[in-house]
Amino acid sequence: MSKSFMEKLLEGASVEWKALGSVADIGTGSSNRQDEDASGIYPFYVRSKTVLKSDTFEFDEVAIIIPGEGGIGDIFHYVEGKYALHQRAYRIRITLDTVDTKFLYHFMRSGFKQYILLKSVGATAISIRKPMIEGFCIPIPPLPVQIEIVRILDAFTELTTELTTELTTELTARKKQYNYYRDQLLSFEEGEVEWKTLGETLVRTKGTNITAGQMKELNKYGAPLKVFAGGRTVAFVNFEDIPAKDVNREPSIIVKSRGVIEFEYYDKPFSHKNEMWSYHSKNEGINIKYVYYFLKMNEPYFRSIGSKMQMPQIATPDTDKFQIPIPPLAEQERIVDILDKFDALTSSISEGLPREIRLRQKQYEYYRELLLSFPKAEVGPT
The missing domain is CATH 3.90.220.20 (DNA methylase specificity domains)
Incomplete structure (x- = not known):
């Protein structure tokens, strides 16, 4: 155009x-x-x-x-x-x-x-x-011109709506499929595998003493060390900003224990606020990401425990005493491989959806500016 x-x-x-x-x-x-x-x-x-x-x-x-x-x-x-x-x-x-x-x-x-x-x-x-x-x-161009401009811009809006609906439907279907296979893969018959508590299976790590204000002050674009707080709050800081004893370099499961109770897997150096804790494995027979997927499946259970408090929260005994099934390492790795593929597919749609919507919106705005850029003249009588 x-x-x-x-x-x-x-x-x-x-x-x-x-x-x-x-x-x-x-x-x-x-x-x-x-x-x-x-x-x-x-x-x-x-x-x-x-x-x-x-x-x-x-x-x-x-x-x-x-x-x-x-x-x-x-x-x-x-x-x-x-x-x-x-x-x-x-x-x-x-x-x-x-x-x-x-x-x-x-x-x-x-x-x-x-x-x-x-x-x-x-x-x-x-x-x-x-x-x-x-x-x-x-x-005020001629009315037929207005109507044609409306037709073109409405078509862009409709395309964006259709794309959003299609991708949202696809995302919902993939999530359901992912949850189904995850539940199937992580369900075991009684006596089929050994069950152990997290406390006896993994190593629990404390966080670092840092406030939200300090996180905001220390946060630097491109810094190598990620510091987790509750919800989606994170900061990227330099290694010297955090005591070395509080830096975890093992692939770990981070327990977000207050507010929105959830688990996050992270495999790069990190730290977190001290009201949180994390788990990593020193046992060669345990795949830490397998444990993460099992805990992720059971988030509703932990949220139900936390909901009994005025501010939703769980304590270390709630996770330490939680039992997990331990199939052979080869089976753990097979489960992780399958769920990783489903997770990657779901994530690609989740990330692609807002990106596609932004692209369509920019396209609409580009043509809108072209179509609505008329030569300015003196304003007529009011």
């Missing part, structure tokens, strides 16, 4: 610019959050991307919805039909036959945020008032 395409599309027609207030009816709703009814049949637009439900409606029209504060320039809803509206959200209803609402929707997604940011310079919190929306200038 090029400039010549746009020239051909316009066929020499001029593009008038008008203030939005001169071509639209703009106002807010009258509903509040307490008017939400999960069993309602009408969409209820508030100040977020999430659309709630209501059992009553205020408007029956084609319109664009934007928040009056929070998410300004990032949240746009295109609505057709009956809906309810929050008192701090704005509706924009086109009143001119020569302007297509969906065309305006795409144009506002392209340029409204920059316009609002320029209008809000110096403000501690960004919020908008009706005159600011009314003053936003929009191009």
Whole structure:
């Protein structure tokens, strides 16, 4: 798509610019959050991307919805039909036959945020008032041109939605398949294998005395030593930042014991906060990753133990005394090999999904900018 395409599309027609207030009816709703009814049949637009439900409606029209504060320039809803509206959200209803609402929707997604940011310079919190929306200038090419632009941009949006749905469905199916085979591979008949506790099978390692503030201060891009905290919080630091006795160089299972209780496998040098602990193996008959997969399968059990506390957490005896099956080493390695392949496949889809969505979004934005870049002229009368 090029400039010549746009020239051909316009066929020499001029593009008038008008203030939005001169071509639209703009106002807010009258509903509040307490008017939400999960069993309602009408969409209820508030100040977020999430659309709630209501059992009553205020408007029956084609319109664009934007928040009056929070998410300004990032949240746009295109609505057709009956809906309810929050008192701090704005509706924009086109009143001119020569302007297509969906065309305006795409144009506002392209340029409204920059316009609002320029209008809000110096403000501690960004919020908008009706005159600011009314003053936003929009191009008005011939209606057939607007409709063609909408067709092209809607097609990009639809492709992104289809791709997201397909990849999400594929990811869900792979996860189910992975869980099925994992459960099958890690289930043993009574007396089939020996069972031992983690405490007698593995070596438990303590963490290092480090605060969240210190982790943030020491964190350096490209540093070689990973320090784990709860959840997804990590820092990368230099080896000299952590006492040598607190650095673990063995492939290990890290126990995240507070908040979100889970296990993580890591096979490079690392450390972790001292309220956590980790396990590694000195036993040649134990494959540590096999134990990790067994613990991962049993995360719901450990979470059920932790849920008894006000802040979900488990203690070292909960894992030390937990029993694991010990099949022959060759069988452990076979199980790990199979599950690694499933895990890699699932991870590739998990990582690929947001990457593909970002790619499609950039593609949409690229063509949107091309299609909506009209020569600027003096704004017509309001």
